[in-house]
Amino acid sequence: MAVLATDNFNRADVNPIGSPWTATNAGANRNFRIVSNTAQEQLLAQDAAVFNTSVTWPNNHYSQAKVTVTGVDGGTGPGCGVRMATSDNYYRLVLDHASSGNAELAKFVSGSYTQLWSRTQAFTDGATFYLEVQGTTLIAKHNGTAIGASATDSSLSTGSPGLTYSSPASSASLDDWEGGDFSSGFPGGDEGGLWYMSIERG
Amino acid sequence: MSIYLLPLIGTGTKEDPRRPAYIQADAPGVEYSLMDYGTEPVCLMHANPSLAQHLLLIAHADVVALPANLDQQIGAQQAVVQNALQTLNIPENWVQSSFTYRQVLRVVALIFQFMQRLNFVTVDRLFGSGITLSTRFNQLPQAMRQQLIAAANSLGYDTSSLSGTNTLRSILKTLADQSNLLEVFLGEEVL
Numbered sequence: 001m002a003v004l005a006t007d008n009f010n011r012a013d014v015n016p017i018g019s020p021w022t023a024t025n026a027g028a029n030r031n032f033r034i035v036s037n038t039a040q041e042q043l044l045a046q047d048a049a050v051f052n053t054s055v056t057w058p059n060n061h062y063s064q065a066k067v068t069v070t071g072v073d074g075g076t077g078p079g080c081g082v083r084m085a086t087s088d089n090y091y092r093l094v095l096d097h098a099s100s101g102n103a104e105l106a107k108f109v110s111g112s113y114t115q116l117w118s119r120t121q122a123f124t125d126g127a128t129f130y131l132e133v134q135g136t137t138l139i140a141k142h143n144g145t146a147i148g149a150s151a152t153d154s155s156l157s158t159g160s161p162g163l164t165y166s167s168p169a170s171s172a173s174l175d176d177w178e179g180g181d182f183s184s185g186f187p188g189g190d191e192g193g194l195w196y197m198s199i200e201r202g
Numbered sequence: 203m204s205i206y207l208l209p210l211i212g213t214g215t216k217e218d219p220r221r222p223a224y225i226q227a228d229a230p231g232v233e234y235s236l237m238d239y240g241t242e243p244v245c246l247m248h249a250n251p252s253l254a255q256h257l258l259l260i261a262h263a264d265v266v267a268l269p270a271n272l273d274q275q276i277g278a279q280q281a282v283v284q285n286a287l288q289t290l291n292i293p294e295n296w297v298q299s300s301f302t303y304r305q306v307l308r309v310v311a312l313i314f315q316f317m318q319r320l321n322f323v324t325v326d327r328l329f330g331s332g333i334t335l336s337t338r339f340n341q342l343p344q345a346m347r348q349q350l351i352a353a354a355n356s357l358g359y360d361t362s363s364l365s366g367t368n369t370l371r372s373i374l375k376t377l378a379d380q381s382n383l384l385e386v387f388l389g390e391e392v393l
Binding site: 111157 | 214390
């Protein structure tokens with residue numbers, strides 16, 4: 001795996017969140033904002049989703065962030081998204097603190113919302129949640145451990161990773177976001193990459 | 203644990219998401235995994251309901267529960283399986299009595315995967331008014347013909363079956379057979 005972009009949101013409060021983030025839906029209050037060095041939805045009563053534009057994202061990628069939420073509705077709260085694009089296309093994992101069914105994987109295809117699975121995953125605020133897509137396989141993780149079995153879905157084939165929020169919640173925030181791909185890379189990190197580039201350039 | 207073939211309800215809005223029918227009423231709080239048939243109102247669901255909840259679910263005439271042992275042959279149930287699939291506009295004439303339920307499920311799941319991609323290409327239903335498994339490609343509206351080809355192209359499939367008098371029954375099966383997916387995940391089952 002290789003990290004392709006990160007954002008710790010440590011900057012002045014701003015609304016909307018701005019570059020390098022783009023909302024999947026151009027409607028009112030569907031974006032994110034920066035509040036107290038975290039990423040938060042613009043409005044607790046409105047779903048929101050933004051994708052990262054720092055790099056040209058490969059089709060296979062992951063998205064992860066630290067999740068903090070107050071809410072027990074089940075299938076609501078903040079989370080991660082993959083293969084996100086405008087016109088409301090994306091897969092999302094969202095979480096709250098309901099005693100059962102608090103983790104939900106869903107897809108939005110041209111804005112149409114389908115619940116792919118509902119599972120239970122207790123967690124403490126600040127836990128890292130992760131969603132990856134490789135080919136047609138979706139895998140969700142909590143602090144590095146899979147949340148149940150993988151899922152197969154063929155609706156979306158391209159897009160970028162990002163942040164998501166499903167209303168309602170009493171409060172919600174995301175921090176220390178990271179996105180990446182599954183390239184093996186070369187040993188030696190950046191130096192290995194430079195070595196590879198030099199070979200390519202002859 | 204069980205796999206069900208059942209209606210998918212919901213309009214896809216925040217207030218009314220697309221989801222398996224009956225689960226909220228008959229098995230509230232039960233975890234499930236869903237695989238939709240594109241825009242068609244049908245889905246496969248993997249869930250772990252209690253026996254009482256399972257009995258409530260299968261009491262609905264439009265809910266089909268697969269046997270717990272997916273690796274048994276269909277045998278004498280061949281006609282039952284074919285009828286269940288055909289009723290839901292899922293190609294069925296390829297099902298043989300020697301197939302296991304898992305083998306049948308895998309093909310059905312791959313047909314569903316194609317229909318999911320078609321759903322990305324168009325929000326229109328393939329099996330709209332008057333369209334059945336027996337409808338020929340050249341009887342489809344021009345826009346839907348193009349959308350089927352676009353969906354097949356996006357999956358890297360050969361599109362030669364999308365022509366002339368080929369029926370949707372044969373087209374969907376031919377396209378599914380081209381899938382290179384080694385594993386299809388539905389809940390805890392690998393097909």
